[in-house]
Amino acid sequence: MAQSPELNNTLSVSQITGHIQHTLEKGFASVWVKGEISNLTRHSSGHWYFSLKDSGAQLGSVMFKRQNESVRFEPAHGMEITAHGRISVYPPQGRYQLVVDQMLPAGQGDLHLAFENLKKKLHSEGLFDPTHKQKLPAYPAKIGIVTSPTGAAIRDMINILSRRFPLAELVLFPVKVQGEGAATEIANAIEAFNRMNECQVLLVGRGGGSLEDLWAFNEEIVARAIAHSIIPIVSAVGHETDTTISDFVADHRAPTPSAAAELVVPDHVELIRWFGQVEQSLQSNMRSRIDKYGQRLDSISRSYALKRSELMIEQFYQKLDHLEDTSLRSTQEKISRLTARLDNLSVSIEALNPLAILDKGYSVLSGAQGELIRSIEQISDGTEVHMRLRDGEISSIASAVKKKKNKVTLTRGSF
Amino acid sequence: MSEKDKSFEELMEELETLVSKLEGDDLKLDDAIKQNERALQLIHLCRDRLDSARQKIDKLVRTADGDFEQQTMD
Incomplete structure (x- = not known):
């Protein structure tokens, strides 16, 4: 049943074209299209205009100058190609077309698609995960090389490895790097090195070539062998601009085989220079360390702690001197005191000596038995007495004995 | 191990460790002297190794039983 026009739902031509533009351009922002070139026009502006067609349809296409300058082959009418680009709608003419940014001959186009598909698959499996990347050894003792035994790549690698670090032993595993069976040989070589497990790093690669030449390094079997390797692998395929799946899976990627060789070993000339620097810095380090200890020793020897013990020793010396003086003095004093006392005593003793009295003219009277006569009571007339003088004795008989009337007080206390 | x-790598690792230790301050003088001596000895050893090195190149060759063996080239 035919519908009648509804005011609200009716679009202008511009409006519907705008919707179509939005839908197509959003839905086909990046597509690969395979087809045959027809009606190719190279405009004087440098842009290329052509159609892509197959048996059932055709698609207007344009490739602008900036993009078509990097196309490496000569596209021609009737040629099968694979093109990458986006759909663009041109409203004034109500036309849509493919704006091509990349173009490959059909065979290569297939490879390219295979490359993109494998890359996507391995990426989603985590094979490119940076956390799986292994560190390269700083000073490998043994380096495994998987490449063609002929060709520039192996020569370059051996030259550079020998020049930079002759200490490393090289183990070559000659393989086919292109053509039938190359991928299997490369994968087997990587597995053989892992079984052997003597090398610390592997170089896997080849020199430059076409996409087909490098294809072995885009094969899944090689990618998986690299991913499974317990030995770190440096991928070195082709020139700077070539990128292979191996490069993504490998632990490190070098732009060329020469660069890979430089990446895996240090330069022994620089190492030897480093040794010189280290020697010097070690020496100056030790000198400053020893100087520092010397300064510490100096400051300790000047420190109060040590000074204090010196002072204490001096004080002891002073004390000793003082003690010595004191004891000497007191001894001398004692001696002179004693001497004086002795002198006094001898004077007294001298004074007490009874014989000394005789010197003064006195005499001592004693009886017949020699007893001292101290009192008149001991004598009567006719008693024999002896008188002793300073220089002799007299014996006589007492006569006219008279007693004093008064008590004799003249005598000294002890009499 | 004598x-x-x-390996050269082991010697270099020891040397690098010693050097970074010696660059620090917290080291007794006796230890510093001993380690300094060892570092100089290691430099000597490593230098000797580098000086006397001639690259040895082997090639893996498949043997009859399907395995591989190393053959020295030139």
């Missing part, structure tokens, strides 16, 4: 059995 010095001769040690």
Whole structure:
């Protein structure tokens, strides 16, 4: 049943074209299209205009100058190609077309698609995960090389490895790097090195070539062998601009085989220079360390702690001197005191000596038995007495004995 | 393990560790002297190794039983 026009739902031509533009351009922002070139026009502006067609349809296409300058082959009418680009709608003419940014001959186009598909698959499996990347050894003792035994790549690698670090032993595993069976040989070589497990790093690669030449390094079997390797692998395929799946899976990627060789070993000339620097810095380090200890020793020897013990020793010396003086003095004093006392005593003793009295003219009277006569009571007339003088004795008989009337007080206390 | 059995990498690792220790301050003088001596000895050893090195190149060749063996080239 035919519908009648509804005011609200009716679009202008511009409006519907705008919707179509939005839908197509959003839905086909990046597509690969395979087809045959027809009606190719190279405009004087440098842009290329052509159609892509197959048996059932055709698609207007344009490739602008900036993009078509990097196309490496000569596209021609009737040629099968694979093109990458986006759909663009041109409203004034109500036309849509493919704006091509990349173009490959059909065979290569297939490879390219295979490359993109494998890359996507391995990426989603985590094979490119940076956390799986292994560190390269700083000073490998043994380096495994998987490449063609002929060709520039192996020569370059051996030259550079020998020049930079002759200490490393090289183990070559000659393989086919292109053509039938190359991928299997490369994968087997990587597995053989892992079984052997003597090398610390592997170089896997080849020199430059076409996409087909490098294809072995885009094969899944090689990618998986690299991913499974317990030995770190440096991928070195082709020139700077070539990128292979191996490069993504490998632990490190070098732009060329020469660069890979430089990446895996240090330069022994620089190492030897480093040794010189280290020697010097070690020496100056030790000198400053020893100087520092010397300064510490100096400051300790000047420190109060040590000074204090010196002072204490001096004080002891002073004390000793003082003690010595004191004891000497007191001894001398004692001696002179004693001497004086002795002198006094001898004077007294001298004074007490009874014989000394005789010197003064006195005499001592004693009886017949020699007893001292101290009192008149001991004598009567006719008693024999002896008188002793300073220089002799007299014996006589007492006569006219008279007693004093008064008590004799003249005598000294002890009499 | 004798010095001769040690790989260049082991010697270099020991040297690098010693150097970074010696660059620090917290080291007793006796230890510093000992380690300094060892570092100089290691430099000597490593230098000797580098000086006397001639690259040895082997090639893996498949044997009859399907395995591989190393053959020295030139």
